[in-house]
Amino acid sequence: DVKVTQSSRYLVKRTGEKVFLECVQDMDHENMFWYRQDPGLGLRLIYFSYDVKMKEKGDIPEGYSVSREKKERFSLILESASTNQTSMYLCASSSGQGLSNQPQHFGDGTRLSIL
Amino acid sequence: EDQVTQSPEALRLQEGESSSLNCSYTVSGLRGLFWYRQDPGKGPEFLFTLYSAGEEKEKERLKATLTKKESFLHITAPKPEDSATYLCAVQASINAGNMLTFGGGTRLMVKP
Numbered sequence: 001d002v003k004v005t006q007s008s009r010y011l012v013k014r015t016g017e018k019v020f021l022e023c024v025q026d027m028d029h030e031n032m033f034w035y036r037q038d039p040g041l042g043l044r045l046i047y048f049s050y051d052v053k054m055k056e057k058g059d060i061p062e063g064y065s066v067s068r069e070k071k072e073r074f075s076l077i078l079e080s081a082s083t084n085q086t087s088m089y090l091c092a093s094s095s096g097q098g099l100s101n102q103p104q105h106f107g108d109g110t111r112l113s114i115l
Numbered sequence: 116e117d118q119v120t121q122s123p124e125a126l127r128l129q130e131g132e133s134s135s136l137n138c139s140y141t142v143s144g145l146r147g148l149f150w151y152r153q154d155p156g157k158g159p160e161f162l163f164t165l166y167s168a169g170e171e172k173e174k175e176r177l178k179a180t181l182t183k184k185e186s187f188l189h190i191t192a193p194k195p196e197d198s199a200t201y202l203c204a205v206q207a208s209i210n211a212g213n214m215l216t217f218g219g220g221t222r223l224m225v226k227p
Contacts, residue, residue: 004158031213033214040219042217042218042219042220043159043202043204043217045214045215048213048214050213058214090158090159092158094213096213100213101146101147101164101166101206101213102164102213103147103149103161103164104149104161104213104215105161106151106158106159106160106161107158108156108157108158109156109157109158111156
Protein backbone atom coordinates (compact mmCIF):
# COMPACT_ATOMS: atom_id res chain seq x y z
CA ASP A 1 0.00 0.00 0.00
CA VAL A 2 1.13 3.51 -0.79
CA LYS A 3 1.94 5.52 2.30
CA VAL A 4 2.13 9.29 2.30
CA THR A 5 3.03 10.66 5.71
CA GLN A 6 2.63 14.27 6.76
CA SER A 7 4.69 15.25 9.76
CA SER A 8 1.96 16.97 11.79
CA ARG A 9 -1.81 16.47 11.98
CA TYR A 10 -2.37 19.79 13.74
CA LEU A 11 -0.18 22.88 13.88
CA VAL A 12 -0.69 26.31 15.41
CA LYS A 13 1.63 29.16 14.43
CA ARG A 14 1.74 32.94 14.73
CA THR A 15 1.46 35.58 12.02
CA GLY A 16 4.84 36.32 10.43
CA GLU A 17 6.44 33.01 11.39
CA LYS A 18 8.18 30.85 8.81
CA VAL A 19 6.34 27.52 8.73
CA PHE A 20 7.57 24.18 7.37
CA LEU A 21 5.20 21.35 6.44
CA GLU A 22 6.87 18.03 5.68
CA CYS A 23 5.68 15.14 3.55
CA VAL A 24 7.31 11.76 2.95
CA GLN A 25 6.20 8.97 0.60
CA ASP A 26 7.49 5.42 0.65
CA MET A 27 6.66 4.25 -2.88
CA ASP A 28 9.51 5.81 -4.87
CA HIS A 29 7.01 8.06 -6.69
CA GLU A 30 8.34 10.62 -9.12
CA ASN A 31 5.57 13.19 -8.66
CA MET A 32 4.61 15.00 -5.46
CA PHE A 33 1.97 17.67 -4.87
CA TRP A 34 0.86 20.15 -2.24
CA TYR A 35 -2.81 21.23 -2.00
CA ARG A 36 -4.87 23.26 0.38
CA GLN A 37 -8.50 22.47 1.07
CA ASP A 38 -11.00 25.06 2.24
CA PRO A 39 -14.78 24.80 2.71
CA GLY A 40 -16.56 25.95 -0.43
CA LEU A 41 -13.33 26.20 -2.43
CA GLY A 42 -12.39 22.55 -2.67
CA LEU A 43 -8.88 21.30 -3.32
CA ARG A 44 -6.48 23.82 -4.86
CA LEU A 45 -2.98 22.99 -6.07
CA ILE A 46 -0.19 25.09 -4.57
CA TYR A 47 2.99 23.52 -6.00
CA PHE A 48 4.08 20.22 -7.49
CA SER A 49 7.32 18.48 -8.34
CA TYR A 50 8.02 15.80 -10.95
CA ASP A 51 11.62 15.16 -9.98
CA VAL A 52 14.20 15.90 -7.33
CA LYS A 53 15.06 19.60 -7.22
CA MET A 54 12.32 20.36 -9.75
CA LYS A 55 9.25 22.39 -8.87
CA GLU A 56 6.31 23.90 -10.70
CA LYS A 57 3.73 26.44 -9.59
CA GLY A 58 0.15 25.33 -9.24
CA ASP A 59 -2.94 27.53 -9.11
CA ILE A 60 -2.20 29.41 -5.88
CA PRO A 61 1.58 29.60 -5.24
CA GLU A 62 1.66 33.11 -3.75
CA GLY A 63 3.07 33.16 -0.23
CA TYR A 64 4.43 29.62 -0.49
CA SER A 65 7.62 27.92 -1.61
CA VAL A 66 8.68 24.26 -1.78
CA SER A 67 11.78 22.13 -1.52
CA ARG A 68 12.49 18.67 -2.88
CA GLU A 69 16.05 17.64 -2.02
CA LYS A 70 15.30 13.92 -1.92
CA LYS A 71 12.87 11.89 -4.02
CA GLU A 72 10.77 10.76 -1.07
CA ARG A 73 10.42 14.12 0.65
CA PHE A 74 8.55 17.27 -0.38
CA SER A 75 8.40 20.28 1.92
CA LEU A 76 5.99 23.21 1.81
CA ILE A 77 7.23 26.49 3.26
CA LEU A 78 5.11 29.44 4.31
CA GLU A 79 7.64 32.26 4.13
CA SER A 80 5.75 34.63 6.44
CA ALA A 81 2.55 33.06 7.69
CA SER A 82 -0.67 35.06 7.48
CA THR A 83 -4.14 34.36 8.86
CA ASN A 84 -5.52 33.68 5.37
CA GLN A 85 -3.21 30.69 5.18
CA THR A 86 -5.18 28.92 7.91
CA SER A 87 -6.33 25.78 6.13
CA MET A 88 -6.06 22.00 5.72
CA TYR A 89 -2.90 21.17 3.76
CA LEU A 90 -2.73 17.91 1.83
CA CYS A 91 0.28 16.25 0.28
CA ALA A 92 -0.02 13.69 -2.52
CA SER A 93 2.26 11.57 -4.67
CA SER A 94 1.92 9.65 -7.92
CA SER A 95 4.09 7.43 -10.07
CA GLY A 96 5.14 7.86 -13.69
CA GLN A 97 7.28 10.31 -15.58
CA GLY A 98 6.11 12.49 -18.42
CA LEU A 99 2.45 12.10 -19.30
CA SER A 100 1.46 9.67 -16.59
CA ASN A 101 -2.18 8.87 -15.79
CA GLN A 102 -1.61 7.17 -12.49
CA PRO A 103 -3.72 8.21 -9.49
CA GLN A 104 -2.46 10.52 -6.80
CA HIS A 105 -2.33 9.14 -3.27
CA PHE A 106 -2.87 11.50 -0.38
CA GLY A 107 -1.65 11.88 3.17
CA ASP A 108 -4.04 12.58 6.03
CA GLY A 109 -3.39 16.30 5.98
CA THR A 110 -2.09 18.96 8.33
CA ARG A 111 -4.65 21.31 9.81
CA LEU A 112 -2.75 24.58 10.16
CA SER A 113 -4.02 27.52 12.19
CA ILE A 114 -2.30 30.90 11.97
CA LEU A 115 -3.11 33.20 14.89
CA GLU B 116 -9.76 25.79 -18.80
CA ASP B 117 -10.60 22.39 -17.31
CA GLN B 118 -13.76 22.33 -15.20
CA VAL B 119 -15.37 19.71 -12.99
CA THR B 120 -18.84 20.08 -11.45
CA GLN B 121 -20.27 17.57 -9.01
CA SER B 122 -23.93 17.21 -8.09
CA PRO B 123 -25.68 17.14 -5.79
CA GLU B 124 -23.58 18.96 -3.19
CA ALA B 125 -25.17 16.85 -0.46
CA LEU B 126 -27.23 13.68 -0.53
CA ARG B 127 -29.10 12.00 2.31
CA LEU B 128 -30.09 8.36 1.83
CA GLN B 129 -31.68 5.72 3.97
CA GLU B 130 -29.69 2.54 4.39
CA GLY B 131 -30.38 0.34 1.38
CA GLU B 132 -31.62 3.20 -0.82
CA SER B 133 -29.55 3.14 -4.01
CA SER B 134 -28.60 6.35 -5.82
CA SER B 135 -26.03 8.00 -8.10
CA LEU B 136 -23.60 10.89 -7.81
CA ASN B 137 -22.79 12.94 -10.89
CA CYS B 138 -19.50 14.43 -12.10
CA SER B 139 -19.70 16.62 -15.21
CA TYR B 140 -16.46 17.72 -16.81
CA THR B 141 -15.01 19.79 -19.61
CA VAL B 142 -11.38 19.09 -20.39
CA SER B 143 -9.06 19.48 -23.34
CA GLY B 144 -8.57 15.77 -23.96
CA LEU B 145 -9.22 13.41 -21.07
CA ARG B 146 -6.26 11.35 -19.87
CA GLY B 147 -8.03 10.02 -16.79
CA LEU B 148 -10.98 10.59 -14.46
CA PHE B 149 -10.47 9.72 -10.80
CA TRP B 150 -12.90 9.11 -7.94
CA TYR B 151 -11.88 9.56 -4.32
CA ARG B 152 -13.59 9.12 -0.97
CA GLN B 153 -12.78 11.52 1.86
CA ASP B 154 -13.74 10.99 5.50
CA PRO B 155 -13.86 13.99 7.89
CA GLY B 156 -10.39 15.07 9.01
CA LYS B 157 -8.61 12.70 6.61
CA GLY B 158 -7.04 12.87 3.17
CA PRO B 159 -8.83 11.64 0.04
CA GLU B 160 -8.66 7.89 -0.51
CA PHE B 161 -8.33 6.69 -4.09
CA LEU B 162 -11.24 4.59 -5.41
CA PHE B 163 -11.21 4.33 -9.22
CA THR B 164 -9.60 5.54 -12.41
CA LEU B 165 -11.57 5.63 -15.68
CA TYR B 166 -9.76 6.29 -18.93
CA SER B 167 -12.25 6.17 -21.79
CA ALA B 168 -15.97 6.53 -22.48
CA GLY B 169 -17.89 3.34 -21.84
CA GLU B 170 -15.51 2.10 -19.17
CA GLU B 171 -16.91 0.86 -15.83
CA LYS B 172 -15.20 -0.06 -12.56
CA GLU B 173 -16.71 -1.71 -9.47
CA LYS B 174 -15.73 -2.06 -5.85
CA GLU B 175 -18.13 -3.53 -3.30
CA ARG B 176 -21.28 -1.33 -3.39
CA LEU B 177 -19.73 1.28 -5.70
CA LYS B 178 -19.73 1.35 -9.49
CA ALA B 179 -18.20 4.14 -11.56
CA THR B 180 -19.11 4.78 -15.20
CA LEU B 181 -17.82 7.25 -17.77
CA THR B 182 -19.22 9.02 -20.83
CA LYS B 183 -17.63 11.76 -22.92
CA LYS B 184 -19.14 14.49 -20.73
CA GLU B 185 -19.75 12.97 -17.31
CA SER B 186 -19.11 10.22 -14.84
CA PHE B 187 -21.50 8.60 -12.39
CA LEU B 188 -20.75 6.92 -9.11
CA HIS B 189 -23.58 4.48 -8.44
CA ILE B 190 -24.07 3.34 -4.86
CA THR B 191 -26.10 0.16 -4.47
CA ALA B 192 -27.81 -0.58 -1.15
CA PRO B 193 -25.60 1.83 0.80
CA LYS B 194 -24.67 1.32 4.45
CA PRO B 195 -23.97 4.01 7.07
CA GLU B 196 -20.23 3.36 6.67
CA ASP B 197 -20.49 4.65 3.09
CA SER B 198 -21.12 8.14 4.51
CA ALA B 199 -18.29 10.39 3.30
CA THR B 200 -17.51 13.10 0.78
CA TYR B 201 -16.91 11.74 -2.72
CA LEU B 202 -14.55 13.70 -4.95
CA CYS B 203 -14.13 13.53 -8.71
CA ALA B 204 -11.03 14.80 -10.53
CA VAL B 205 -9.87 14.93 -14.15
CA GLN B 206 -6.47 14.92 -15.79
CA ALA B 207 -6.07 16.54 -19.21
CA SER B 208 -4.04 15.11 -22.07
CA ILE B 209 -2.03 18.29 -22.47
CA ASN B 210 -1.26 18.44 -18.78
CA ALA B 211 2.43 17.66 -18.67
CA GLY B 212 2.58 18.06 -14.92
CA ASN B 213 0.13 15.26 -14.16
CA MET B 214 -2.05 17.75 -12.34
CA LEU B 215 -5.64 17.04 -11.37
CA THR B 216 -8.63 19.38 -11.47
CA PHE B 217 -11.05 18.54 -8.66
CA GLY B 218 -14.78 19.03 -8.36
CA GLY B 219 -16.32 20.41 -5.20
CA GLY B 220 -17.44 17.01 -3.94
CA THR B 221 -20.72 15.38 -2.91
CA ARG B 222 -21.28 14.85 0.79
CA LEU B 223 -23.15 11.57 1.24
CA MET B 224 -24.99 10.76 4.45
CA VAL B 225 -26.52 7.31 4.87
CA LYS B 226 -28.91 6.91 7.79
CA PRO B 227 -29.61 3.53 9.38
